[in-house]
Amino acid sequence: MRVHWRDLGSSRANRADGKSVELAGFPLTAMSLPTADHFLMMAEPGCCAGCVPANRLAVVEVFADQPLKIGNGQLRLTGTWRVSSDADGWRYQLHGAEVKRGVTRRALMAASPLFCLSAVPAMAQVDGTAVDAHSHAGNLTQMAYGRGSFAPVAEPMRQGGVSAICLAVVSDSPIIKTMDGRLRPGRDPRPGELYDYTQRSFQQIHALAGAQQLPLLRTAADLNGARASRPSIIVSSEGADFLEGRIERLDEAYQRWGLRHLQLTHYRPNELGDIQTEPSVHGGLTQFGVEVVRRCNQLGIVVDVAHGTYELVKKAASVTTKPLVLSHTSLTTRPAAWTRRILPDHARAIAATGGVIGIWPVLEFFPNIVAYADGFARMVDVVGINHVGLGTDQLGLPGGSAMPSYADLPQLAAALRGKFSPEETAKLLGGNYRRVFTASLPS
Known part of the structure; x- marks a missing residue:
């Protein structure tokens, strides 16, 4: 099952509790770490820990059994979706997270909610204005x-x-x-x-x-x-x-x-x-x-x-x-x-x-x-x-x-x-x- 960021806060995200899911997003760690087994995921890039949204429904907390390579771009992860009842924590969690294997950068772009699934346009020249x-x-x-x-x-x-x-x-x-x-x-x-x-x-x-x-x-x-x-x-x-x-x-x-x-x-x-x-x-x-x-x-x-x-x-x-x-x-x-x-x-x-x-x-x-x-x-x-x-x-x-x-x-x-x-x-x-x-x- 693929979870999209627009699903967060909806009944679809709640029904996914306990299921194996895929999620594409941008990782955020407290410090700029090359690898991590616990971090946050957001729909768009963050610039520092202070940029985490206050909305607990807009962030996914990620737990991995082994440290994952973070990098500077988007990750596509698989894992078990959990819906937390902790009123002071993040609502959504991904447990046993792993990087989706065998995905090229172009395929990742096409699968991402940022790009059309059926037709990704070629890059166009912009005149700088x-x-x-x-x-x-x-x-x-x-x-x-x-x-x-x-x-x-x-x-x-x-x-x-x-x-x-x-x-x-x-x-x-x-x-x-x-x-x-x-x-x-x-x-x-x-x-x-x-x-x-x-x-x-x-x-x-x-x-x-x-x-x-x-x-x-x-x-x-x-x-x-x-x-x-x-x-x-x-x-x-x-x-x-x-x-x-x-x-x-x-x-x-x-x-x-x-x-x-x-x-x-x-x-x-x-x-x-x-x-x-x-x-x-x-x-x-x-x-x-x-x-x-x-x-x-x-x-x-x-x-x-x-x-x-x-x-x-x-x-x-x-x-x-x-x-x-x-x-x-x-x-x-x-x-x-x-x-x-x-x-x-x-x-x-x-x-x-x-x-x-x-x-x-x-x-x-x-x-x-x-x-x-x-x-x-x-x-x-x-x-x-x-x-x-x-x-x-x-x-x-x-x-x-x-x-x-x-x-x-x-x-x-x-x-x-x-x-x-x-x-x-x-x-x-x-x-x-x-x-x-x-x-x-x-x-």
Whole structure:
């Protein structure tokens, strides 16, 4: 029986208890060990022990009778599946684990949930201008807490042909917890807490940029000149919670930290408006949210409405003078409570401003890279080729990613080339975001 990461938390994973299973994933050890007989397995690569998801349903604990060679890539293991009742431990375990024998790298890729089982596209050349509209690459979130060390960002970007990423701090991180199967605000923040935390996070972006020689992009001309040969960062914030109702802090972030991309809300209904994953308390965008949108337009900061409700998006669209971005989501046609996906009208409201919707590679919705490309195509069918982009949410997807590394971008490009022309593919992978960035910032 083959277990997929999308099965975790489902009845299928529970029914597999005691059965012999196969699982493909990425090992994580407390230290960089060449071999281990006890380690954790995740759907996407981790960069340090601090990067283990808090969700106990998103990790598999592996026990082997003999040390297994870990390596730096994906493992395909066989063993006995166990479902643990330990409330403080990992829910799922693999006992008597062994590496699946006689599997070539290509066969492993084809069998992995990251790739199509019937047709793996050939690698495609990427022109080096791709832009990711939303990322947490580099272990940035954990570093803001003083845990771990920076993971490689620049080199995978060069390998994949990614010129720039919107690297996001998470402004409400200290108070967000996993409850009721989703991320939710666990408590009210203390005065100044989210501001102080976000300042430390901005410092870490600058430290990462310096350590890996990643220029910070501040103008439209900077982005127009950016190429993967010298990858760059657009300083971003996921949530404007650090403002704490004070508009002058937006100017401070723009000047001091080079903030050029601001997502209004995250997992906390904040001073700016409502979110998709909690009950509405403001009826959409607040008056302070309106002021922030207008000030972003004046300063030259891209306005990102990801996580915001449809009512918030409609209000933001009515007051903005610049294109909006919804950096990471995907299309659905079935309304559902607390989903982060969006309906066609929600998408059209973004496109009507001239904006861009970033498609994210959530394994639950896109179990392989070809399915991920299909997600782009479905959104293009609704809003058109000029309004869809790349939003990987790298290291921000607790359930795993269909494109866990920027080095995998040529695989996505190849899958997109099966549906779009080279010029259209270039728009989807970065050209559309470049246009919005240029329209939002002074030249």
